[in-house]
Amino acid sequence: MRIEVKDLTYSYEQSSKKGGQVALDKVSITIEEGEFFGIIGQTGSGKSTFVQHLNGLIKVEKDRGSIKIGEFDLTDKKCDFKALRKKVGMVFQYPEHQLFAETVFEDVAFGLKNFAPEMSEREIEERVEQAITLVGLDYSKVKEKSPFELSGGQKRRVAIAGVIVTKPEILVLDEPVAGLDPAGKKDFLALLKKLHKMFVKTVVLVSHDMNVISEHCSRAAIFSAGKILTVGTPKDIFANEDELISLGLSLPTTAFIEKRLSHSGINPKSNLTVSDFIDKLCEEFVGGKR
Amino acid sequence: MKDVTFGQYYPKDSFVHRMDARIKILASIAYIVGVFLVQSFHFLGFAACFLFVLITTITAKVPFLKVLKSIKAIMFFIILSAILQLFFNSDGEVLLDLSFIKITDLGLLNAAFIIVRISLVVLGASLLTLTTSPVELADGIESLLYPLKFIKFPVHEFALIMSIALRFIPTLLDETDRIIKAQKARGADFESGNIFKRAKALIPVLIPLLISSFRRADELADAMDARCYSGSKNRTKYKKMKLTWRDLIGTILVAGLIVGVVYLNNFYVLLTVAL
């Protein structure tokens, strides 16, 4: 499913006449099926508001732009948001804070039961087992446990299992690695990559971590003051260092070093992923001589 | 969710805002007593109360609409009380007879009286919260409750609980909003079904909210301990409340209102006697 957003405008406090703060200002963007799409920007730049539109948690107001996702027209009054949310999964910041059920099984099954009430018990069990195993937990060990007895990292995995259990085609994640330690972060990103190769066709990832964006995203957009400033490959969006710094953002490590090297006449021209960057540098410093 | 006008502070620099919180609390209580002093159907007394609200609103530089909105918050309660008066008052001349229910002129008058009375009370109370920050309010209540210390009532703790509760309301509202959205994204439906179904649908919101509140309380307790909190013993207070000429004027005005109401009550009596 393709995501097509046109002139999306949204302001908080519609009711107040003094023109509430504009959270989104004529945002237009197309995200193709299959992309691993990154969104960066300072806190308050509108990126969270934007992604919440993608599964109808914030509705498009009249004459304030349009969103089409696959065949869903989110501006249409008759749009079936439940069907949409089944296809567009959403992982919030600190998703473990949404756990509520008595057992891990019940919590993960929650979404499934909401979206597919007709599903048989057996099928539900299969799907839940699959989701829990996918996020790297031992199904037989955790299924009857209370989610609240688990460790912080395990809770987050359960919460993510609760989102992917419906096999969404588009997965939207808002700062999913916040608060994770390095190992937890690495595991999580590996899981995300794995999902992207399975049923998740498109990933939309909001992150403050520029290294994550340059490493994993095919394309990304920079948000600032409710507008999209730049869209493109990591190479494109990290080309203008001064602009990024003026927005309170920074360069990923690879781009930072490339920039410094270019002043000394070295242009490794990597795609900014770590492995490619190392390869290109080796060509530059060792390869030529060998 | 965010439309909780009642009790929200409207920051401005005005005569009323600068008054001492204690005087404002006492004045509000006096005003409410004044509203209740108005005897049945002496609407002129209500007019005096309304005039008082109007003057206060203007001196407080608060948009009158903001004050009026407070009534909206308890509309349901007002209407319910009015309906009860209307339907269950069988005295007076019958205006409409629906066999099972009689509507009388006295019932109608009573209903109107109740509506005005509750509305006026709410207007006054909301003026207090609109012009007094939660912190000042808590400090004011603490100071007013001070005499209770002598009967071993934990005044300081009570005030601290209040101010912390106030401090966390916006945080918890935000959190509620986030959890609702997260569960909606997982297909939860809060809008359809009968009342039981809807109540049940709230469980996935209430439980995470409860758990997060406990977590917050825990962390807050640690943070307070770390800053050497140990109850009211040997504690000093940074903010000192001072009475000023404004408070004197405010007190006089409220006293004037009560005298006015009592006078208007009698004015009616005199009027009826004369007729």
Next chain:
Amino acid sequence: MPLIELKNVSFSYDKKIDVVKNVSLSVEEGEYVAIIGHNGSGKSTLAKLLNALVLPDEGSVTVDGFSSADKKQVFDIRKTVGVVFQNPDNQLVASIVEDDVAFGPENVGIKREEIGERINFALSAVGMEKFRRSSPMHLSGGQKQRIAIAGVLALKPKVLVLDESTAMLDPQGRKEVLSVVERLNRTQKVTVINVTHYMDEVVRADKVYVVNDGEIVLSGTPSEIFKKKEEIKACGLELPLAAEIADALIQRGVKLPEGILTEERLAEELCALKSKI
């Protein structure tokens, strides 16, 4: 005499499993110390031991001559060691900035006039004077944490403990908080203990302790620590990305010196190498 000394400290919440096991460490006045470990390694409990929020089951904690074993000295320890916690929303008690900063001094019975001065001092130390009468609700995460630091500074502590105080902040907020803390360390000679899982925050420290499973497994200067890559990875931690890249380049024959930790340094070394070729 060190300002803080932990000797063979053990602690458990449930009297069964020790979350801190036989830990000994000392911190000198004016030092910038980093304690690093993965989530659940026991580092936060360690932070709470430092200002007597929890008391050791075994061993001793001594702060500026005060012992946590003596109940009467617990408040002296808390006055000496201030802690800033992780969640900016859960450590402010008041709805107005200056009232919150006043909370600590009020608790220890400081006179009103002096509290006013302390608020001035604390808010200017974190660069938040302008927000004295604002509500913290409308501030950013980084600003809220700076208020939390001010609230601690108002007690004039000798030591500032950051218990994962940057974990919930965006990069901008992290930068704000770290630069405030660094300035306090440099100009006010406040001893800093930064408890974190971010490796790049460690680079700046005078001394680093790596915690795993409740024990201190490594200690030393940052460059000493970063040499022990395998041990660090075994603790669920990572080297800063620049250090990893430098390492990979060296492995593949690029003649870089050992001990590169930051991206600035890596870029410099690469440029220097280029000019040699």
